[in-house]
Amino acid sequence: MQQEKPNVKKGILLFILILGCFLSTLNQTLLNVALNDLMDVFQVSATTVQWLATGFMLVNGVLIPVTAYLMRRFTTRQLFVSSMLFLLIGTVICAVSPNFSILLMGRMIQAAGAAIITPLMMSVILIVFPIEKRGSVMGLIGFAIIFAPAIAPTLAGFIIEYVSWRWLFIGLAPLVFIVILLALKYLVNVSQAAKAKLDIISVILSTIGFGFILYGFSNAGSKGWASPVVLLSLIIGVMFTTWFCMRQMKSKDPLLNLDVFKNKIFTLTSLINILVTMMMYADMILLPLYLQSSRGYSAFEAGLLLLPGAVINAFLSPVTGRLYDKFGAKPLFIIGLLFVIPSMWAVTDLTASTSYSYLMIRTVFLRVGLSFITMPLNTAGLNALPKELGTHGSAVNNTVRQIAGAIGTAVVITIYTSQALKHAADIKSQNELVSPDQVASLSTMLGSSDAYYFMMILAVLALVMTLFMPPSKGIAKKESAKAASVE
Structure with missing residues (x-):
């Protein structure tokens, strides 16, 4: 097989x-x-x-x-x-x-x-x-x-x-x-x-656990973290997910084999994956929000700004795949994050005069960085696992990415909303003659900048984690030799 x-x-x-x-x-x-x-x-x-x-x-x-x-x-x-x-x-x-x-x-x-x-x-x-x-x-x-x-x-x-x-x-x-x-x-x-054999109890536990966690985080941005619905969803989600994980560890034939986390490289790539996915999802939400709420651009214009960077990212993906085969994951992650960190810093001081072309170039730089990270990240994690754990590793990877996307979106929307309200109060107290439209535009602009500071910290954290990764090139050679000797 x-x-x-x-x-x-x-x-x-x-x-x-x-x-x-x-x-x-x-x-x-x-x-x-x-x-x-x-x-x-x-x-x-x-x-x-x-x-x-x-x-x-x-x-x-x-x-x-x-x-x-x-x-x-x-x-x-x-x-x-x-x-x-x-x-x-x-x-x-x-x-x-x-x-x-x-x-x-x-x-x-x-x-x-x-x-x-x-x-x-x-x-x-x-x-x-x-x-x-x-x-x-x-x-x-x-x-x-x-x-x-x-x-x-x-x-x-x-x-x-x-x-x-x-x-x-x-x-x-x-x-x-x-x-x-x-x-x-x-x-x-x-x-x-x-x-x-299908473990029905594990299916029920994972459905309730992951379902409530995703529901809780996806509502946190709009309803706030103090909302009873959000808190109850997250508590139920965490309880059932913990129960699910304990059942998997005791089972001889688990629905989702958590032994994948015994592998250091897989665990590290999963943690970096969480941070990168949080940043990626948050940027896809935050930049159009800033463009439409603060600058008055249409949805089509906002989408158009994101297009060049994302197209370059897509076309670079096969290139970075070949580079991964040649040099391994670690150098690619470092290069990618050295593009991502300045790209996040570049939008921590957004103003009403920040040009459309400046934001487009910044987004191109961000996407170039992400192309060195996203697919090599998945490959490095899955390559580190033995073949029998491959399907479980793939399922874990995708589950982690879904939850990280929901968390990233919820956290960044919360920071954006709370900071925008704080800035609105400050602007009103400093100048009572400012119109409501100007207050809304300025406060959302400053809120976006604050949210990007948080994302820059995530990028720095991902770079620190990358430094602890063993070079995967040598591991790939070892695994390849092992596979050849088995066959």
Whole structure:
């Protein structure tokens, strides 16, 4: 099951998986700039419409821990085609939805399909490609994972402005259908299904635990940390997740094998992954917020500013993948963070005269830095694990990323909101003649700057952690030699 498959047409296999991953990731971020329009269309509040993003993330988050079991129980082809069918059914429901409830249901079905794609793809790579080539392959996957959210805001902004929000789904459906046809014809099984036993209690514990943690953090930004809903959600989430973890450690056949954390490199890359994901998600929320709230730019203009950096990031991903195979992870992380730290510092003093082009160049620098970190980070962590823990490592990686994204967004929105209120009070006390519009614009600007200070501290912390990482190049050679001697 775990041996390399010599007769697998790796090019076709990768193409289909990357295409599926691209559409899945595109779909996840496509609706972010459409939320304001959907509030007007369905006459719902901001809190209600936010469920289109929160609900998607919740379903994704609670299903990911189960993916390690699913990848043992079903074949590659069965899982991939099933996930794309969920994506297609959900997309069609969204496209024709007559009301908000049906639209939300469609999004939940889409999320069920999207949850399996990335962990499945990572596991296929671990099975099919030798350790010394995985960096290059992960780099190609990074192109899909990064390029999709890069073009999503601009594409969605254009479609909403000139056509209709329904075309976000109408345009996606035929592409997903084409991927399903390609998978049925060309996708081969690289792993065999086994009669794995499903631990129902662990599934319930992980669903409640991760579900409540994600729900708590995603509401903390809007409702505040003192909200009973937020506090209760986080307490329940932490209790059930702790119970889930204890059960996994005692089980002979765990749903999610936490032995992955016994590996120093995997644990370190997971911690760096949390910090990097927090920064990445927070920047994607904060910069458009500053541009639209403080500077009066449209959603389309905000999306357009993010586009060049994200496209460069996507195209650099295959390059950094090859560099990873040649030099290992540690030097790439250091180079990447030396780009990220100044990029965060560059926006800690935002003003009304901060130019659009300055912010665009700064975002390009940030994205260049992230391209040296994101995919090499995943590769280094998974390469450090023995093959039998690969699927579990992949599931843990994706679970960690989901929770880190929710935490990063919640924390940065909290800092932004609380600091903006504090600055508004200070501005009013210093000059009572300032208009409410000026107060709002200045306070949100200063609040954004303060939030970026916090993100710069996270980047410095990630750099300190990177210095403790052993050089993974030597480890990769050892693992490769070990694999060759076994075969």
